[in-house]
Amino acid sequence: xxxxxxxxxxxxxxxxxxxxxxxxxxxxxxxxxxxxxxxxxxxxxxxxxxxxxxxxxxxxxxxxxxxxxxxxxxxxxxxxxxxxxxxxxxxxxxxxxxxxxxxxxxxxxxxxxxxxxxxxxxxxxxxxxxxxxxxxxxxxxxxxxxxxxxxxxxxxxxxxxxxxxxxxxxxxxxxxxxxxxxxxxxxxxxxxxxxxxxxxxxxxxxxxxxxxxxxxxxxxxxxxxxxxxxxxxxxxxxxxxxxxxxxxxxxxxxxxxxxxxxxxxxxxxxxxxxxxxxxxxxxxxxxxxxxxxxxxxxxxxxxxxxxxxxxxxxxxxxxxxxxxxxxxxxxxxxxxxxx
Amino acid sequence: xxxxxxxxxxxxxxxxxxxxxxxxxxxxxxxxxxxxxxxxxxxxxxxxxxxxxxxxxxxxxxxxxxxxxxxxxxxxxxxxxxxxxxxxxxxxxxxxxxxxxxxxxxxxxxxxxxxxxxxxxxxxxxxxxxxxxxxxxxxxxxxxxxxxxxxxxxxxxxxxxxxxxxxxxxxxxxxxxxxxxxxxxxxxxxxxxxxxxxxxxxxxxxxxxxxxxxxxxxxxxxxxxxxxxxxxxxxxxxxxxxxxxxxxxxxxxxxxxxxxxxxxxxxxxxxxxxxxxxxxxxxxxxxxxxxxxxxxxxxxxxxxxxxxxxxxxxxxxxxxxxxxxxxxxxxxxxxxxxx
DNA sequence: CGCAATCATGTTACCGTTATCGTGTCCGGC
DNA sequence: GCCGGACACGATAACGGTAACATGATTGCG
Numbered sequence: 001x002x003x004x005x006x007x008x009x010x011x012x013x014x015x016x017x018x019x020x021x022x023x024x025x026x027x028x029x030x031x032x033x034x035x036x037x038x039x040x041x042x043x044x045x046x047x048x049x050x051x052x053x054x055x056x057x058x059x060x061x062x063x064x065x066x067x068x069x070x071x072x073x074x075x076x077x078x079x080x081x082x083x084x085x086x087x088x089x090x091x092x093x094x095x096x097x098x099x100x101x102x103x104x105x106x107x108x109x110x111x112x113x114x115x116x117x118x119x120x121x122x123x124x125x126x127x128x129x130x131x132x133x134x135x136x137x138x139x140x141x142x143x144x145x146x147x148x149x150x151x152x153x154x155x156x157x158x159x160x161x162x163x164x165x166x167x168x169x170x171x172x173x174x175x176x177x178x179x180x181x182x183x184x185x186x187x188x189x190x191x192x193x194x195x196x197x198x199x200x201x202x203x204x205x206x207x208x209x210x211x212x213x214x215x216x217x218x219x220x221x222x223x224x225x226x227x228x229x230x231x232x233x234x235x236x237x238x239x240x241x242x243x244x245x246x247x248x249x250x251x252x253x254x255x256x257x258x259x260x261x262x263x264x265x266x267x268x269x270x271x272x273x274x275x276x277x278x279x280x281x282x283x284x285x286x287x288x289x290x291x292x293x294x295x296x297x298x299x300x301x302x303x304x305x306x307x308x309x310x311x312x313x314x315x316x317x318x319x320x321x322x323x324x325x326x327x328x329x330x331x332x333x334x335x336x337x338x339x
Numbered sequence: 340x341x342x343x344x345x346x347x348x349x350x351x352x353x354x355x356x357x358x359x360x361x362x363x364x365x366x367x368x369x370x371x372x373x374x375x376x377x378x379x380x381x382x383x384x385x386x387x388x389x390x391x392x393x394x395x396x397x398x399x400x401x402x403x404x405x406x407x408x409x410x411x412x413x414x415x416x417x418x419x420x421x422x423x424x425x426x427x428x429x430x431x432x433x434x435x436x437x438x439x440x441x442x443x444x445x446x447x448x449x450x451x452x453x454x455x456x457x458x459x460x461x462x463x464x465x466x467x468x469x470x471x472x473x474x475x476x477x478x479x480x481x482x483x484x485x486x487x488x489x490x491x492x493x494x495x496x497x498x499x500x501x502x503x504x505x506x507x508x509x510x511x512x513x514x515x516x517x518x519x520x521x522x523x524x525x526x527x528x529x530x531x532x533x534x535x536x537x538x539x540x541x542x543x544x545x546x547x548x549x550x551x552x553x554x555x556x557x558x559x560x561x562x563x564x565x566x567x568x569x570x571x572x573x574x575x576x577x578x579x580x581x582x583x584x585x586x587x588x589x590x591x592x593x594x595x596x597x598x599x600x601x602x603x604x605x606x607x608x609x610x611x612x613x614x615x616x617x618x619x620x621x622x623x624x625x626x627x628x629x630x631x632x633x634x635x636x637x638x639x640x641x642x643x644x645x646x647x648x649x650x651x652x653x654x655x656x657x658x659x660x661x662x663x664x665x666x667x668x669x670x671x672x673x674x675x676x677x678x
Numbered sequence: 679c680g681c682a683a684t685c686a687t688g689t690t691a692c693c694g695t696t697a698t699c700g701t702g703t704c705c706g707g708c
Numbered sequence: 709g710c711c712g713g714a715c716a717c718g719a720t721a722a723c724g725g726t727a728a729c730a731t732g733a734t735t736g737c738g
Contacts, residue, residue, distance in 0.1 A: 009462075009485065011724060022688050027726065035685055052483045057460040058406065059724030061397045062693045077422045086416065090443075099457065101440055104429075118438065121396040123348075144391045146348065230628020260628045267630060286625075289569020289599045291606060350694060361718050366696065374716055398694030401723045 010053045019047035030055055061123070070312050071119035072100045073129035075107045075197075078227050080256070080284045081301055085152070088305020089128065096313040098125060107196040109135050120145055126312030132157035133198045148318070150308040153299075154199050155325045164308045164324040168199045171297045171328035172206030175251060175279055178295075178330055180211070182337040184249035184277050186219045187211065190236045190261065191253030193223035200253045203281065207251060220244040224257075233260020241265075248276055249336075255280035255287055258294050262335060266291060278335040293333035300326040349392045358386035369394055400462070409651050410458035411439045412468035414446045414536075417566050419595070419623045420640055424491070427644020428467065435652040437464060446535040448474050459484055465651030471496035472537045487657070489647040492638075493538050494664045503647045503663040507538045510636050510667035511545030514590060514618055517634075517669055519550070521676040523588035523616050525558040526550065529575045529600065530592030532562035539592045542620060546590060559583040563596075572599020580604075587615055588675075594619035594626055597633050601674060605630060617674040632672035639665040 012023040019026065021040055028034040029044040036044075047053075061067040072089060074082055089100050101124070103115035112129075116138050119127065126148040132155075134142075142149045142160050149161035156169050179187060189207070191200055208218060222240040224232055233256065241247060252258035258280025262272070270276045272292065280287075283298035303326055310316045311324075332338065351362040358365065360379055367373040368383040375383075386392075400406040411428060413421055428439050440463070442454035451468075455477050458466065465487040471494075473481075481488045481499050488500035495508050518526060528546070530539055547557060561579040563571055575596065580586060591597035597619025601611070609615045611631065619626075622637035642665050649655045650663075671677060 010483075013724085023725080024689080025687060028687090031726090033726095035687085037686060040686080052479055054456060054459045054480060054484070056462060056724055058397055058400045058462055059693095060726070062395075062401050062695085063724075063726040065693065065726090067397065077425065080419075083416045117393060120393045123395060123397055140391055141393060144349075145393070229624055232628075234628055263628060263630055285568055289571075289573055289602060291602055352694085362695080363719080364717060367717085370696090372696095374714090376716060379716080395694055398723090399696070401725085402694075402696040404696095404723065 010051055011056070012053075014051060015044065015048050015053050018051060019043045067123050067125060068097050068099055069122060069124040070098050070100050070309070071103065071116075071122075071124045071127045071129075073103045073105060073112065073115055073119065073127065075105050075130055076227075077104055080286060081282055081299065084284075084301035085305040088302040088307075089309040092306045092309035092315070093313060096315070098313055100128075100309075107194055109138075109196060113137050113141075116141055126150070128152055128308045128312060130154075131198060132159060132163060133196075134160075148312045148314075150311050152304050152308045154202070155323050156202050159322050162311065162318045162322040162324075164304050164311065164326075166300055166304070166326050166328040167206075168202040168328075169206030169209070171281065171299070172203035172208075173210040174328065174330055175203075175281075175297055176207045176210035176214075178332075178336065179249050179251070179277065179279065180214050180216070182273075182277065184337075185216060186244075186247050187216070187249040187251060188220040188222070188240050188244060188247045189218050189251050189253075190222045190224075190233075190240060190257060192228065193225055197253075203253065219247055228254050228256040230256060230260035230263060233257030233262075234264040237261035237264045250276070250278050252278070252280045255282045255284045255294060255296055258296070259287060259290055262290065262292060262294055273335050273337045277337060279333075283329070283331055287333070292335055293331075295333040295336040296331050298329040298331055300328065349390055350395070351392075353390060354383065354387050354392050357390060358382045404462075406462050406464060407436050407438055408461060408463040409437050409439050409648070410442065410455075410461075410463045410466045410468075412442045412444060412451065412454055412458065412466065414444050414469055415566075416443055419625060420621055420638065423623075423640035424644040427641040427646075428648040431645045431648035431654070432652060435654070437652055439467075439648075446533055448477075448535060452476050452480075455480055465489070467491055467647045467651060469493075470537060471498060471502060472535075473499075487651045487653075489650050491643050491647045493541070494662050495541050498661050501650065501657045501661040501663075503643050503650065503665075505639055505643070505665050505667040506545075507541040507667075508545030508548070510620065510638070511542035511547075512549040513667065513669055514542075514620075514636055515546045515549035515553075517671075517675065518588050518590070518616065518618065519553050519555070521612075521616065523676075524555060525583075525586050526555070526588040526590060527559040527561070527579050527583060527586040528557055528590050528592075529561045529563075529572075529579060529596060531567065532564055536592075542592065558586055567593050567595040569595065569599035569602060572596030572601075573603040576600035576603045589615070589617050591617070591619045594621045594623045594633060594635055597635070598626060598629055601629065601631060601633055612674050612676045616676060618672075622668070622670055626672070631674055632670075634672035634675040635670050637668040637670055639667065 012026050015026045016023040026044050028036050029041050103119055105112040105115055113135050128150045130153050132151050151159050151163045153165045155163050155165045155167050220240050222236045262278050279295040281297050283296050287294050307324055351365050354365045355362040365383050367375050368380050442458055444451040444454055452474050467489045469492050471490050490498050490502045492504045494502050494504045494506050559579050561575045563575055601617050618634040620636050622635050626633050646663055
């Protein structure tokens with residue numbers, strides 16, 4: 001194709017000279033905007049192609065004061081929850097010309113501030129970020145930025161602009177309800193010890209609240225640090241059950257450790273769900289292939305991603321009261337007694 | 340803090356006026372560049388903070404002709420392989436001021452072209468992309484872009500600029516070697532039917548080549564479409580074993596379906612690894628908590644991510660011959676007979 | 679046939695920041 | 709007291725596009 005290696009990066013001017021029209025016309029052709037005759041369009045396109053011109057969005061963005069990016073700020077990649085959310089977002093953004101850009105905070109508020117600062121410095125068209133709890137600095141930035149902000153995953157709190165998610169308090173309460181209805185009474189909880197994982201905290205709160213209404217208290221709880229894995233689930237389950245052997249139900253703060261616990265209990269020959277019930281949270285695809293299907297709650301991740309994307313893309317208006325609450329869905333699975 | 344909601348976005352000029360110095364000086368303060376007295380620095384910083392000013396990287400990037408982004412282009416998020424690679428990249432980029440931006444191609448070459456085009460239009464400082472096989476258009480873009488390009492995961496081929504990865508032919512061959520050494524002879528393969536998954540293809544090629552040297556041919560093969568999941572692994576395993584009941588080994592193209600197969604075989608009461616051996620590929624963390632540890636090959640994803648990042652960041656020079664080949668590492672697990 | 683509307687293109691003025699160079703001040707040394 | 713250099717800062721001109729308006733050519737229509 002083009003034989004000479006252009007050491008100076010190509011600009012509109014190069015294409016304009018190569019095709020004998022003004023830079024403006026080239027710009028119009030490349031963006032399909034405004035009237036250009038079929039003939040010139042063709043000339044310009046071939047010129048651009050043979051030169052190997054790639055438009056400069058930095059310059060374009062500055063000139064037009066518009067950038068086709070949506071900042072997506074989430075706490076972690078490692079959970080299997082993220083790809084679903086992002087999947088929903090991308091699917092919905094696909095036909096809007098908008099593009100998601102992901103930032104990861106590792107559940108660290110200072111890091112969230114930094115990531116947001118960085119993202120906002122690109123002047124994106126919108127922000128989707130996980131959670132309702134943010135530093136004052138972060139809130140201020142977002143309020144001042146003057147762009148659509150959708151906080152996702154959680155609706156238990158006050159959104160900056162608007163929120164799309166589920167109530168984790170409700171998810172916890174509903175799981176407690178199901179467990180109690182199934183007749184379990186000595187219930188243990190296993191979860192991460194992360195002060196910044198507010199959603200896990202709220203689930204536990206809702207869970208305990210409902211138990212409390214029934215006059216029941218958690219019989220045991222076990223916390224862990226760091227990421228979730230099957231292995232961690234095994235260890236913690238062994239630990240909690242050796243400490244409190246007569247537990248009849250274990251509620252895990254996510255499916256991954258729940259599945260690990262399930263593996264361990266099955267190996268140990270526990271009667272599941274007869275003598276011991278298990279439940280996790282999220283509804284990840286992983287569970288579908290396990291020897292038993294873990295009882296869990298579908299966190300509606302794809303729906304949340306889609307809806308959030310629709311809002312930042314302006315495909316639908318922000319909700320009246322600023323909140324879109326999906327219903328967390330109980331998935332019975334095989335690890336809870338059915339009535 | 341600032342009471343009036345500024346509808347016009349803040350610029351350096353606002354900070355400059357608020358602090359009584361020139362925009363240039365504000366810029367210097369905010370970037371820690373050039374000589375500024377401690378007093379002015381302080382004034383500027385407080386002004387910026389109280390206004391809630393966030394720099395505009397669009398304008399900055401245009402002016403300085405530098406953008407602190409590294410484009411990372413990968414085929415998929417869903418495999419558990421991606422977070423590891425990105426983890427390695429982020430870890431190594433963290434202290435360089437560079438930031439990864441991810442694009443996903445879904446194993447579609449036209450989509451890869453589009454994603455690259457889009458990424459390059461942001462004029463990033465470097466590109467990391469998976470695989471060595473690309474459309475002519477993609478290769479041309481990357482060659483013309485005049486920036487460091489690191490192709491990762493694979494080294495069986497000719498890199499555009501340089502490559503960091505493992506040889507999948509070798510990974511396949513070494514697994515074949517281990518299987519043969521363990522005495523298995525009637526071997527089946529289960530993998531995705533994706534013409535664009537070149538690495539899976541190369542592994543299979545290397546695998547069959549080594550079997551061929553021993554005078555053995557694959558006794559059966561089963562392909563599937565779409566993403567990998569435990570469930571898919573179960574189905575395919577059932578199918579291949581009902582078709583060819585006397586297989587004594589199953590080689591899976593990834594750990595996820597391998598684990599699914601393992602689950603199914605265990606439930607069916609197969610004697611593993613005595614009568615039937617199983618192996619996957621990748622070495623994902625997931626395997627650590629399964630009832631048996633699946634035999635697999637560590638694809639060195641974190642190492643690859645780190646090394647690629649070091650190269651684009653200029654922390655280390657490009658390799659002489661353009662290639663950094665890590666050794667795929669055999670992980671025996673529990674699903675292959677040990678000698 | 680004349681005039682306005684439409685089409686196809688060009689001109690000009692930014693967009694918000696940084697590179698570069700220039701200017702004024704202060705200080706020490708001889 | 710003069711000079712050179714470090715220091716602290718400002719003025720100006722890009723950077724590569726696009727919005728908005730201007731222009732010339734063509735067309736439609738009464």
